Every structure is written in C-alpha cells, then in structure tokens.
Amino acid sequence: MSDVALGAGGTIPPAEVEDVELYHPKSWVTKYVFCQDAKVIALQYSATALAIGLVALVLSWLMRLQLAFPGQFSFIQPADYYQYITMHGMIMVIYLLTALFLGGFGNYLIPLMLGARDMVFPYVNMLSYWVYLLAVLVLAAGFFVPGGPTGAGWTLYPPQAILSGTPGTDWGIITMLASLILFIIGFTMGGLNYVVTVLQGRTRGMTLMRMPLTVWGIFTATVMALLAFPALFAACVMMLLDRLLGTSFFMPAIVAMGQPLNYGGGSPILWQHLFWFFGHPEVYIVALPAFGIVSDLISTHARKNIFGYRMMVWAIVGIGALSFIVWAHHMYISGMNPRFGFFFATTTLIIAVPTAIKVYNWVLTLWRGDIHLTVPMLFALAFIVTFVNGGLTGLFLGNVVVDVPLSATMFVVAHFHMVMGIAPILVVFGGIYHWYPKVTGRMLNDVMGKFHFWVTFLGAYAIFFPMHYLGLMGVPRRYYELGDAAFVPPSAATLNIFMTVAALFVGFAQLVFLFNLIWSLFKGNAAGPNPWHATTLEWQTPTTPPPHGNWGKQLPVVYRWAYDYSVPGAKQDFIPQNQPPAASLAT
Amino acid sequence: MVIALILLLVAIGSVAFHFWSPWWFTPIASNWNYIDATIIITFVITGLVFTAVVGFTAYCVFRFRHREGRRAAYEPESRKLETWLAVLTAIGVAAMLAPGLFVWSQFVTVPKGASTLEVVGQQWQWGFRLPGKGGRLGTSDNRYVTPDNPLGVNPNDPNGKDNIIIVGNDLHLPAGKPVKVLLRSIDVVHDFYVPEFRAKMDLMPGLESYFWFTPTRTGTFEIFCAGFCGIGHPQMRGKIVVEDESAYQEWLKKQPTFAQMSSPSDKGVQAASAR
Ligand code: HEM
Ligand SMILES: [Cu+2]
Ligand SMILES: [Cu+2]
Numbered sequence: 001m002s003d004v005a006l007g008a009g010g011t012i013p014p015a016e017v018e019d020v021e022l023y024h025p026k027s028w029v030t031k032y033v034f035c036q037d038a039k040v041i042a043l044q045y046s047a048t049a050l051a052i053g054l055v056a057l058v059l060s061w062l063m064r065l066q067l068a069f070p071g072q073f074s075f076i077q078p079a080d081y082y083q084y085i086t087m088h089g090m091i092m093v094i095y096l097l098t099a100l101f102l103g104g105f106g107n108y109l110i111p112l113m114l115g116a117r118d119m120v121f122p123y124v125n126m127l128s129y130w131v132y133l134l135a136v137l138v139l140a141a142g143f144f145v146p147g148g149p150t151g152a153g154w155t156l157y158p159p160q161a162i163l164s165g166t167p168g169t170d171w172g173i174i175t176m177l178a179s180l181i182l183f184i185i186g187f188t189m190g191g192l193n194y195v196v197t198v199l200q201g202r203t204r205g206m207t208l209m210r211m212p213l214t215v216w217g218i219f220t221a222t223v224m225a226l227l228a229f230p231a232l233f234a235a236c237v238m239m240l241l242d243r244l245l246g247t248s249f250f251m252p253a254i255v256a257m258g259q260p261l262n263y264g265g266g267s268p269i270l271w272q273h274l275f276w277f278f279g280h281p282e283v284y285i286v287a288l289p290a291f292g293i294v295s296d297l298i299s300t301h302a303r304k305n306i307f308g309y310r311m312m313v314w315a316i317v318g319i320g321a322l323s324f325i326v327w328a329h330h331m332y333i334s335g336m337n338p339r340f341g342f343f344f345a346t347t348t349l350i351i352a353v354p355t356a357i358k359v360y361n362w363v364l365t366l367w368r369g370d371i372h373l374t375v376p377m378l379f380a381l382a383f384i385v386t387f388v389n390g391g392l393t394g395l396f397l398g399n400v401v402v403d404v405p406l407s408a409t410m411f412v413v414a415h416f417h418m419v420m421g422i423a424p425i426l427v428v429f430g431g432i433y434h435w436y437p438k439v440t441g442r443m444l445n446d447v448m449g450k451f452h453f454w455v456t457f458l459g460a461y462a463i464f465f466p467m468h469y470l471g472l473m474g475v476p477r478r479y480y481e482l483g484d485a486a487f488v489p490p491s492a493a494t495l496n497i498f499m500t501v502a503a504l505f506v507g508f509a510q511l512v513f514l515f516n517l518i519w520s521l522f523k524g525n526a527a528g529p530n531p532w533h534a535t536t537l538e539w540q541t542p543t544t545p546p547p548h549g550n551w552g553k554q555l556p557v558v559y560r561w562a563y564d565y566s567v568p569g570a571k572q573d574f575i576p577q578n579q580p581p582a583a584s585l586a587t
Numbered sequence: 588m589v590i591a592l593i594l595l596l597v598a599i600g601s602v603a604f605h606f607w608s609p610w611w612f613t614p615i616a617s618n619w620n621y622i623d624a625t626i627i628i629t630f631v632i633t634g635l636v637f638t639a640v641v642g643f644t645a646y647c648v649f650r651f652r653h654r655e656g657r658r659a660a661y662e663p664e665s666r667k668l669e670t671w672l673a674v675l676t677a678i679g680v681a682a683m684l685a686p687g688l689f690v691w692s693q694f695v696t697v698p699k700g701a702s703t704l705e706v707v708g709q710q711w712q713w714g715f716r717l718p719g720k721g722g723r724l725g726t727s728d729n730r731y732v733t734p735d736n737p738l739g740v741n742p743n744d745p746n747g748k749d750n751i752i753i754v755g756n757d758l759h760l761p762a763g764k765p766v767k768v769l770l771r772s773i774d775v776v777h778d779f780y781v782p783e784f785r786a787k788m789d790l791m792p793g794l795e796s797y798f799w800f801t802p803t804r805t806g807t808f809e810i811f812c813a814g815f816c817g818i819g820h821p822q823m824r825g826k827i828v829v830e831d832e833s834a835y836q837e838w839l840k841k842q843p844t845f846a847q848m849s850s851p852s853d854k855g856v857q858a859a860s861a862r
Contacts, residue, residue: 078818153815159792160775165710165817252793255732256774267793304659308669335789335796338695342688349684356676366647368660385597388640392633399687401694402625405785408813469610474782476813479821487613487782566659
C-alpha cells in the first residue's frame with residue numbers, strides 16, 4: 001500500500017555518471033594515516049572526539065566533587081572550577097558531540113547509506129580531519145599554557161572573557177579562540193563534502209525521499225552548521241582582535257578593578273547575538289543527527305517501518321529552519337529590549353510542535369511492533385525518556401516570563417544536560433552498539449553493554465532530574481560554592497552529594513564501555529554482514545567491514561524506501577533497499 | 588521486560604519526586620506571583636505529557652516485545668492521527684504561551700508612579716543610587732568613575748547632586764511600592780537576582796536595562812549575582828531590607844548624597860570603605 005507513496009519499485013534511472021575511479025592508497029601511511037577513505041576518516045574523527053571527550057568527563061567528576069564537598073580538595077581552587085566548566089562545556093558540545101555526529105557518524109554512514117563509493121571530495125575530507133585534530137591539540141594546549149585555559153564559561157561572554165577577573169585571560173582565551181577558528185575551518189571542509197555527497201553522490205534509485213532518516217538528520221544538521229558557524233567564526237576573530245590588538249568590537253568604556261581601560265564604544269551584547277545565532281542552531285546540530293539515528297535504531301530493532309516518514313523528514317527540515325529565528329531566547333534577561341521577548345517566546349514554543357510530532361512518531365513506531373530489546377534499542381528507549389524530559393523543561397525556559405526566575409540557575413544546567421547532553425550521548429552509544437559490527441565485523445559484548453546502559457541511563461537521570469529542583473529553588477549556576485544562602489535548606493547539600501556519587505558511577509560505566517570497545521575488537525562474536533537484519537544499504541555491502549570503495553565492482557541500485565520491515569506477504573521481516581520488487585514476494 | 592517496568596517507575600518516580608521532595612520555590616516576596624502561576628500551569632501540562640509519553644512507551648515495550656512468531660504491523664503513516672496529535676500539541680503549547688505572554692506584557696510595562704532605583708555592578712559588589720529631593724537621577728558614564736565617584740555619576744549634571752549613593756551597604760526599600768530598577772555595569776556583565784522577588788535582569792556594560800517589581804513582604808533578602816562575572820561571582824552578594832514606609836524614611840535620611848560624598852571634607856568614608 002505504501003508502494004505508491006514511498007516508492008518501492010518504480011523506474012530506476014540509468015546511470016548518469018561513469019563509476020568514479022578512487023585514489024587507492026599505496027602505502028601504510030596513506031592507508032591508515034593520511035587516508036582519503038571516508039570510513040577511516042570517520043574512525044579518526046570518532047577516536048579523537050572520544051579521547052577529548054574523556055577529558056571533559058574527568059572534568060565533570062572534578063566539578064561534581066567540588067560541588068558536593070566545597071573547599072575539601074586543595075587542588076580545586078575557584079579559578080580551576082571555572083576552567084573546568086568552560087573546557088567541559090566547550091569540549092562536550094563542539095569537540096565531542098558535533099565532531100562525533102558529523103565527522104564520525106556522517107563520514108561513515110553517508111556514503112554507505114547512499115550507495116556511494118566515498119565522499120565526493122575525498123582529499124578535502126581528509127584535510128578536514130587533520131585540521132580538526134589540530135584544533136583539538138590547540139584546545140588541549142590551553143591546559144599547559146601559563147595561566148591555564150580560559151575560565152570564561154563556554155559562552156565566553158565579553159568583557160569578562162578578556163579581563164583579568166577571569167582565569168586564563170593571558171593565554172587560555174587565545175588558544176580557545178584559535179582552536180574554535182580552526183575547528184570551524186576543518187568543519188567547513190567536511191561539511192561541504194557531506195552536503196554535496198548527499199545531493200550528488202546518491203546511487204541510482206536513491207531518491208531524497210528514500211534516504212534513511214539518519215542521513216536526513218546529518219544532512220540538515222550540516223547545512224545548519226554551515227550557516228551557523230560563520231557567525232561564531234566572525235565573533236571569535238573579533239574577540240581575538242579585541243584581546244590582542246586592543247580593538248573594541250565588544251568592549252564599551254570600562255573601569256575594571258579601579259582602572260579605566262583603553263576600550264570604548266563596543267557592544268558586549270553583540271557577542272551574545274552572534275554567539276547564540278550560532279549557539280541555538282548548535283543545539284539542533286547535535287540533536288538532528290541524534291533524531292535521525294534514533295529513528296533508524298527504533299525502526300530496525302522494532303522490526304517496523306518508521307511511522308510517518310514524510311512527516312519526520314519535514315519535521316527535521318522545519319526544526320532546522322525555525323531554529324535560526326529563536327536565538328534570543330538565551331538573552332531574555334540580557335538587557336536587550338524586552339519586547340523582543342514576545343517574538344522569541346512565540347517562535348521558540350512553535351518549535352515544540354514539530355519536535356513533539358517526532359516524539360509521537362517514535363513511540364507510534366513501537367506501537368504494534370516486534371520489539372527486540374537489544375542494547376541499541378535500550379539506548380533508544382532511554383533517549384526518548386531523557387529527550388522528552390529535557391524538551392518539556394525547554395517549554396519552561398522558552399516561555400519568556402517563566403525564564404526570568406529560572407534562567408542562570410541550576411534548572412538551566414539540568415535542562416540542557418538532559419536535552420543536549422544526555423539524550424544525544426545515549427544515541428551516540430546506541431549508534432555505536434548498532435554499527436560497531438559493520439565497522440569491525442564483531443559484536444560488542446552484550447553483558448558489558450547492558451551494564452553500561454543501565455548505569456548510564458539511570459545514573460544520568462538521577463544526576464539531572466533532581467537538579468531541576470535546586471534551580472527552581474533558586475540556586476544559581478556557575479557557583480563553585482553556594483556559601484551561606486538563607487533560602488537554601490541544608491538538605492540541598494545532601495542532594496549535591498547524591499548527584500556526585502551518581503556522576504562517579506556514570507563515569508565508571510564509561511570506562512567499561514571503552515574497555516568493551518577494545519575487548520570486542522579481538523574477542524567479540526563474529527557479526528556477519530547484517531546481524532540486525534536491517535534494510536539500509538550499509539548492511540548490504542559485499543564484504544564486512546566494507547573495503548575502500550565500499551561496493552566492489554557494481555554500485556547497488558535502490559528500489560524502495562529504507563523502512564520495508566515486516567511487509568505483509570514478504571518472506572522475511574525485512575526487505576533490503578537494493579532488493580528488486582519481484583524478489584521480495586513470498587514464493 | 589525489566590525495561591518496561593523501569594520506564595514506568597521513572598515516570599511515576601519523577602512525579603512522586605515532584606510532590607514529595609523538599610525542594611521548591613522560596614516563598615515569594617514580590618508582586619510576581621503570576622510568574623509562579625505560569626510555572627505551575629507549565630508543570631501541570633508538561634507533567635501530564637511526560638507521564639503519558641513515558642507510560643505509553645512502557646506499555647508498548649511490554650505489550651509488543653519480541654516473542655517467538657511475533658510479527659510487526661506494517662503501517663507507514665496515518666494522516667488523521669498525525670494531524671490530530673499536531674493540533675492537540677499546538678493547543679497545549681498555546682495554553683502555556685498565552686498566559687506567559689500576558690504576564691510578560693505586564694513585566695515590560697512599568698506602572699506609572701513607580702519609584703526609581705539604580706543598581707550598578709562592578710567586580711564584585713553592588714552599588715545603588717536613588718533620586719534625591721529633586722526626584723531625578725543625574726546622568727552617568729563609566730568615564731567619570733573614580734574612587735570618590737564609584738558609580739560614575741556625572742559631576743556636571745545638577746540633577747545628580749542630590750542623588751543618594753549606597754555602596755558596600757544594605758539597600759532599603761519600602762514595602763508595597765512599585766520600583767523601577769535601572770541597571771548598568773562598570774565592568775563586566777552581572778545579573779541582579781533576588782530569589783524571593785523572582786525577577787532578575789542583567790547589568791550589561793554599555794547599556795542600561797530595566798525591570799520593575801513591588802516588594803510585598805517585609806524582611807531582609809539576599810541579592811545574588813546570576814551573570815557569571817569572573818572569579819568572585821559567587822561572593823557578589825548584597826542585602827535588601829524591605830520595611831514599612833516610616834522605617835524606610837528614617838533610613839533614607841541617613842544616607843549620603845552624591846554632593847556630600849564628593850566634597851572631600853565630609854563623608855568620603857562611605858566611598859573609601861567600598862573600594
Ligand atoms: C555525567 C555526565 C556529566 C556531568 C556529571 C556533568 C556535570 C556538569 C557540571 C557540574 C557543570 C557545571 C555546572 C555549573 O556550575 O554551572 C556542567 C556544565 C556544563 N556541561 Fe556538563 N556534565 C556531564 C555531561 C555533559 C554533556 C554530555 C554535555 C554535552 C552537551 C555537557 C555540557 C555542559 C555544558 C555546555 C556546561 C556549561 C558550562 C558553562 O556553564 O560554561 N555536560 N556539567
Ligand atoms: Cu537555544
Ligand atoms: Cu556575577
């Protein structure tokens with residue numbers, strides 16, 4: 001019945017372009033180091049992102065220790081705390097999640113899912129990774145420069161970010177800005193690749209409306225990133241000039257610590273507009289790939305087509321577009337004309353509608369499914385819970401007047417961790433458990449996987465759900481210690497200890513996960529080409545793991561959408577996208 | 588199986604936590620109980636959605652889990668269901684947005700007859716300025732800031748002479764009178780935040796922001812900084828004493844004016860102690 005709408009069969013256009021000749025590596029170095037194969041680049045991106053992410057994880061333990069036991073650890077001074085939150089926030093959002101979803105999952109899955117041999121510009125793709133690595137190294141160098149990394153908070157608000165009351169204004173802020181600039185350059189090279197590959201590199205029969213939602217999510221996020229990052233790029237250059245050459249883009253006349261400074265005429269709120277014009281879309285740059293991937297996880301492991309595919313695609317595109325006109329909801333109390341609040345609250349709450357539709361469609365995909373409770377499915381379910389939770393608290397913060405008491409409190413910290421920290425990270429894990437067999441030919445260990453899942457999901461929920469209530473009470477964020485505050489009962493200290501213990505457990509589970517990644521590489525069960533019985537093209541490669549060029553002699557031809565699971569009358573409960581119509585019928 | 592049960596427990600547990608945890612709003616001390624009301628409406632709507640979605644997910648996992656021979660239904664889309672859900676969601680969103688915007692329009696409209704209070708931030712302390720007998724604040728600029736003139740009041744503006752300057756001391760306010768708060772900063776971004784008043788606003792260097800509120804309850808309330816302003820951010824505290832009119836007038840009389848502070852003979856003490 002869906003054949004007409006969603007196009008199983010139909011005519012397959014003849015090949016328009018000759019099969020491309022790839023540059024095949026001739027030495028070990030070009031095969032594994034300066035490699036142009038998107039799959040190798042994907043692994044390089046992922047390994048680097050996970051490595052620097054581990055740093056951010058360790059920083060989160062230190063922050064949590066400080067919050068639970070303020071002043072008990074002599075090695076955590078106030079300046080350190082601010083350096084931790086800044087580096088933790090920036091690494092998690094940009095260098096881990098953005099890089100992992102787009103550079104990692106994007107590189108691996110786009111060509112494979114679309115039936116392409118590689119990205120369209122393999123050489124630029126390779127450069128993208130090396131520039132990213134450089135950005136990570138410059139960022140990490142911040143830990144070793146005099147004065148340490150910047151402690152300006154991940155939002156880097158001027159004037160504070162470049163004035164001496166903040167840690168790391170000698171060198172740290174410079175390495176941070178330089179690293180961001182490098183990251184954006186590297187990302188742009190990769191991003192152009194992903195976009196052009198999706199638009200031009202699809203195999204015969206792979207129409208846009210047959211693409212798996214993973215590709216839709218990554219594609220839309222990449223387009224958004226290409227539009228949003230330039231604002232950050234310009235802002236970083238301007239701040240560097242303010243810091244190094246004494247220009248005043250963001251600096252009005254200031255008297256700092258009794259000393260009049262040589263600045264004047266600039267506008268610190270301009271930074272906030274530029275930052276959030278990037279920063280809000282950034283939330284969705286992280287979320288949309290997660291939306292896409294989780295759709296495919298749910299569909300595959302529930303053996304059922306994703307419900308409302310077309311609506312899902314339009315929701316992704318709609319959310320992406322709308323997210324460019326909501327940025328000032330981060331600035332309701334910044335001192336901009338408060339009447340802007342009417343506009344931005346309305347646009348922000350409108351986004352809730354397409355977002356809610358996506359949630360309904362995930363849940364309705366489960367409805368009357370055949371749910372296999374595999375590790376990827378468990379992570380997908382946990383994603384639904386945390387994402388719904390974090391999305392709903394977004395309705396508090398987006399509704400301008402409710403944001404007034406809650407903004408800049410722990411409520412905000414709880415909200416964004418739930419919605420753009422925990423929820424996407426759960427999808428990352430689900431995705432890794434799902435595609436690891438394709439990448440390595442082996443399954444990840446299930447017992448360790450389940451342990452990792454339970455501790456991560458319940459632990460993270462235990463950290464961040466109660467945290468909302470601290471914020472509701474009024475505890476401000478970015479306080480290395482609350483000190484005396486009459487409105488806070490002593491029980492809050494107990495809650496802080498509880499959250500810290502949970503955070504340490506969650507952290508430990510990640511180490512088990514890393515161990516599993518390495519252990520299974522050697523000891524994991526053999527996976528075979530398609531262990532999950534999935535329909536999408538990456539599972540139909542002639543060899544597993546797929547070689548350079550992916551498809552051997554012949555590119556696959558696509559006959560149907562990505563979600564032909566449990567089609568009535570078909571022999572098996574899945575029909576691969578490249579299976580011609582006649583072959584799928586029952587005999 | 589276990590997961591279905593746990594999901595259900597997460598939904599129920601979250602609701603139970605909401606009702607039984609000891610952590611909740613601090614008792615309000617301003618006119619903004621509308622804000623609290625909007626939060627409650629939002630809690631009700633989002634709470635219902637959360638339990639419904641998570642509960643339904645748990646049910647699906649339980650009911651449709653894989654068993655031998657089970658096969659999923661094939662159902663690509665349902666226009667009707669999707670439209671219904673979208674419309675219902677839009678209604679729910681409107682039910683939160685409408686009261687929110689209504690209260691916001693009150694928030695941005697300062698009532699006539701509100702008194703004026705200027706809050707000035709610097710790393711890491713609060714300064715306040717009240718109009719004097721003349722009833723107007725003199726102009727100000729960061730370029731005028733000196734140890735004797737910590738708030739940068741324009742010494743050439745006659746309106747500024749009688750302004751009352753409070754630095755490094757508690758601020759008093761009369762209960763029951765609306766106050767328009769003007770905010771500016773001498774160095775970095777700060778944020779004036781009194782949890783009991785609900786309202787807060789940034790102090791943005793280079794511009795002047797505002798909000799208004801009416802203190803409704805007498806007592807002493809602590810001011811926090813809610814805009815990260817460097818290493819002393821958590822220590823940037825102050826106190827507001829809300830009292831009845833006569834006590835307030837009594838206090839007001841004792842406060843130094845700008846003219847008194849800047850004349851070297853008298854009360855330079857106040858300013859000096861502030862540095
Ligand atoms: C178990 C994992 C995590 C723990 C325990 C944790 C803990 C924390 C803590 C304690 C803070 C500082 C709060 C404050 O004082 O204001 C913080 C800030 C932050 N975290 Fe996490 N976090 C975790 C994971 C993540 C993830 C996955 C992300 C990815 C989006 C993330 C993004 C951020 C950001 C953006 C900030 C704000 C930094 C700032 O205020 O400048 N965190 N986190
Ligand atoms: Cu936003
Ligand atoms: Cu502050």
